[in-house]
Amino acid sequence: MNITLEHISHVFMEKTPFETTALNNVTVSFREGSFSAVIGRTGSGKSTLVQHVNGLLKPTSGRLFIGDQEIHPKTKRKEIKALRKKVGMVFQYPEHQLFEDTVEKDILFGPKNAGLSLDHTKRKLPALLEQVGLDESILTRSPFELSGGQMRRTAIAGVLAMEPEVLILDEPTAGLDPEGQDAMMRLFQEWHRDKQATIIMITHQMEEVSRLAERIVVMDEGNIKMQGTAEEIFRRETEIRALELDVPERVKVLKHIERETGMAFSSWSLTPKE
Numbered sequence: 001m002n003i004t005l006e007h008i009s010h011v012f013m014e015k016t017p018f019e020t021t022a023l024n025n026v027t028v029s030f031r032e033g034s035f036s037a038v039i040g041r042t043g044s045g046k047s048t049l050v051q052h053v054n055g056l057l058k059p060t061s062g063r064l065f066i067g068d069q070e071i072h073p074k075t076k077r078k079e080i081k082a083l084r085k086k087v088g089m090v091f092q093y094p095e096h097q098l099f100e101d102t103v104e105k106d107i108l109f110g111p112k113n114a115g116l117s118l119d120h121t122k123r124k125l126p127a128l129l130e131q132v133g134l135d136e137s138i139l140t141r142s143p144f145e146l147s148g149g150q151m152r153r154t155a156i157a158g159v160l161a162m163e164p165e166v167l168i169l170d171e172p173t174a175g176l177d178p179e180g181q182d183a184m185m186r187l188f189q190e191w192h193r194d195k196q197a198t199i200i201m202i203t204h205q206m207e208e209v210s211r212l213a214e215r216i217v218v219m220d221e222g223n224i225k226m227q228g229t230a231e232e233i234f235r236r237e238t239e240i241r242a243l244e245l246d247v248p249e250r251v252k253v254l255k256h257i258e259r260e261t262g263m264a265f266s267s268w269s270l271t272p273k274e
């Protein structure tokens with residue numbers, strides 16, 4: 001399903017001295033099956049934006065469409081609950097949300113809560129564990145005796161067990177070592193490819209962004225400052241740096257090669273354009 005935000009604003013604590021306009025007239029869409037990254041400095045509105053996509057937040061003004069459904073301040077709780085089955089969200093440090101006494105119960109918690117068939121989910125567990133890189137023997141263990149990386153995989157398995165059509169990831173690799181980050185990104189890349197899932201990922205890891213995302217949305221002060229492919233965005237290096245965002249080393253390499261050879265590159269795989 002396509003996701004469309006039209007002129008969305010979101011004001012926190014409206015009409016109080018703490019009133020904050022976190023989103024200011026944002027228009028953006030996420031096409032079904034696409035992999036997008038949302039970048040921008042802290043406080044620019046990234047979390048507020050993605051929390052609209054799974055109905056955690058409703059717009060103060062503007063129009064929000066998730067598939068065929070329009071979400072507005074009067075949308076009923078039942079409809080929001082149905083939406084959550086389709087839109088999975090992995091929060092920052094998802095392992096902090098583990099609480100059951102076994103890994104299996106933690107993974108099954110979301111599907112159970114959403115009223116999905118537990119038999120169906122249990123049958124799919126071996127394949128799911130393999131996808132997230134966990135061994136089946138882990139199911140009977142307490143999540144609290146696992147390593148940090150295993151805990152994160154368990155928490156993510158709980159979201160994937162719902163088989164969401166749309167997966168929202170809020171800094172999914174934060175706090176992992178470089179190897180763990182790579183493995184985690186491979187997991188999402190494979191999920192995206194195998195399930196044709198739509199992925200929206202907030203990240204500060206510019207290397208990840210330039211490697212994986214088909215499209216980048218750059219936020220600044222509640223607005224969308226730029227959007228485009230990694231190549232289009234990182235070409236605007238000065239503007240990106242002005243937002244205090246890193247520009248990946250690779251961009252510098254590409255620019256250097258382009259300058260030296262006079263060739264333009266169409267992608268990050270160093271393939272010259274026709």
Ligand code: ADP
Pocket residue numbers: 012013020021022040041042043044045046047048049
């Ligand atoms: P980001 O994810 O880019 O760091 P956020 O969407 O979290 O940005 O925040 C955007 C703005 O909204 C910030 O000024 C932040 O302080 C404010 N904000 C976010 N959540 C709340 C909230 N629950 N109550 C009040 N203000 C909030």
